[in-house]
Amino acid sequence: MTGIHVTSEIGNLRKVCVHRPGDELLNLPPDSLDRLLFNDVPFLDVAQQEHDAFVDMLRSQGVEVLYLENLVAETFDASPKFRARFLDQFIAEASIKGDQMAKEVRAYLDSFEDNLALVKKTMAGITRSELDLPRTYPYTTLQDMVNEHFNRDSVLVVDPMPNLCFIRDPFACIGESVTVNRMHSPIRNRESLYMEHLFSCHPDFVNTPQLLSRTDPYSIEGGDVLNLTRKSLAVGVSQRTEPAAIDHIARNVFWNTEGSEIERIFAFEIPPYSEFTHLDTVFTQIDVDKYTVHPAILGSMRVYEMSKGSRPGEVRIKRHVDALERILEYATGVDGIKLIPCGGQDRLASVREQWNDGTNTLCIKPGTICVYQRNKVTNDLLYKEGLELLVVPSAELSRGRGGPRCMSAALQRADVL
Numbered sequence: 001m002t003g004i005h006v007t008s009e010i011g012n013l014r015k016v017c018v019h020r021p022g023d024e025l026l027n028l029p030p031d032s033l034d035r036l037l038f039n040d041v042p043f044l045d046v047a048q049q050e051h052d053a054f055v056d057m058l059r060s061q062g063v064e065v066l067y068l069e070n071l072v073a074e075t076f077d078a079s080p081k082f083r084a085r086f087l088d089q090f091i092a093e094a095s096i097k098g099d100q101m102a103k104e105v106r107a108y109l110d111s112f113e114d115n116l117a118l119v120k121k122t123m124a125g126i127t128r129s130e131l132d133l134p135r136t137y138p139y140t141t142l143q144d145m146v147n148e149h150f151n152r153d154s155v156l157v158v159d160p161m162p163n164l165c166f167i168r169d170p171f172a173c174i175g176e177s178v179t180v181n182r183m184h185s186p187i188r189n190r191e192s193l194y195m196e197h198l199f200s201c202h203p204d205f206v207n208t209p210q211l212l213s214r215t216d217p218y219s220i221e222g223g224d225v226l227n228l229t230r231k232s233l234a235v236g237v238s239q240r241t242e243p244a245a246i247d248h249i250a251r252n253v254f255w256n257t258e259g260s261e262i263e264r265i266f267a268f269e270i271p272p273y274s275e276f277t278h279l280d281t282v283f284t285q286i287d288v289d290k291y292t293v294h295p296a297i298l299g300s301m302r303v304y305e306m307s308k309g310s311r312p313g314e315v316r317i318k319r320h321v322d323a324l325e326r327i328l329e330y331a332t333g334v335d336g337i338k339l340i341p342c343g344g345q346d347r348l349a350s351v352r353e354q355w356n357d358g359t360n361t362l363c364i365k366p367g368t369i370c371v372y373q374r375n376k377v378t379n380d381l382l383y384k385e386g387l388e389l390l391v392v393p394s395a396e397l398s399r400g401r402g403g404p405r406c407m408s409a410a411l412q413r414a415d416v417l
């Protein structure tokens with residue numbers, strides 16, 4: 001079955017898209033980690049082994065796993081025009097300093113015969129030493145001339161995309177539709193180029209309705225989008241997702257998307273700090289009536305309920321201030337919701353395991369969840385609450401500050417609520 005179908009966070013997971021960490025993790029200068037939104041320099045071999053274990057676990061649960069890099073390479077194999085069009089845009093957005101340098105990079109990328117190797121190269125970043133630069137140019141720009149004399153030690157000519165393994169963020173699946181996201185920071189925004197490409201030319205995705213595209217002028221990231229039920233959607237108003245993006249989605253969902261079942265969108269205000277990066281850093285659903293939660297968010301929350309207005313194009317908005325569990329009960333129609341705090345009552349365990357994405361679980365089916373091995377206090381609590389845990393190794397994968405949900409883009413799930 002092709003296409004997108006996601007109406008919950010917990011219905012049997014059928015198909016996901018992932019990206020296996022690649023050489024982008026070798027192109028991480030420690031003094032650029034803040035700029036690259038990555039927190040450490042992982043050991044690539046082990047990160048890949050851990051990622052393979054994650055994929056093996058998904059497959060053992062009957063989930064079909066697609067690799068982003070393969071999907072993009074398939075489109076290049078299908079048509080040289082798709083390859084050329086992607087590279088045009090890739091170069092345009094790569095922030096390469098100097099026209100001549102951009103031409104050198106383009107010539108280098110054009111020289112790849114193997115399309116999968118080319119796709120991986122675009123993700124990995126490009127260093128100066130990879131390019132066969134002539135000694136002198138007939139310079140046409142000051143920037144190229146300055147490059148020659150002052151940028152010899154500027155190793156990276158094109159930045160890597162180390163966060164691409166957190167594939168949840170560059171797009172989001174909502175029902176049978178997607179958002180292809182303008183991401184908050186320019187450094188991550190290049191990631192959604194791949195999704196824009198797939199949704200415009202891969203035969204399995206080309207007919208998917210888009211609720212928002214990366215050319216829309218407001219940022220949103222998929223970690224902020226949670227499909228609560230067939231009729232209720234949750235979106236975080238966060239450091240990464242602007243309210244105007246949610247307005248745009250609401251208008252499209254309520255007025256312009258044929259067959260959309262969503263009747264209410266709940267916009268959850270979360271603090272605009274990196275500790276609360278996305279809504280799925282703050283809570284994830286693990287069963288019909290259970291959620292893992294970042295303890296710092298407990299207490300009253302401000303949530304905006306959006307629904308279809310009576311005049312054409314109108315969206316109604318109502319504000320709620322209440323505890324998270326009450327709001328989730330109201331939004332899902334499920335009583336007795338239980339929140340399981342990351343790290344339990346132990347404050348130190350809680351901050352440590354939150355740092356390692358203990359809240360960011362991936363639900364495989366109601367009550368069965370994938371968790372990182374290192375979050376032992378939280379995992380023990382979840383186990384005692386009756387959850388079935390699929391534990392994956394996480395010594396290196398966790399270093400970019402994303403958990404199992406971030407590392408997977410659910411493309412198809414069974415319906416539940």
Ligand SMILES: NC(=O)NCCC[C@H](N)C(=O)O
Pocket residue numbers: 037038039163166168169188222223224277278280281360400401402403405406
């Ligand atoms: N949905 C998520 O919580 N994604 C994790 C993203 C981590 C990444 N280092 C970032 O800052 O964007």
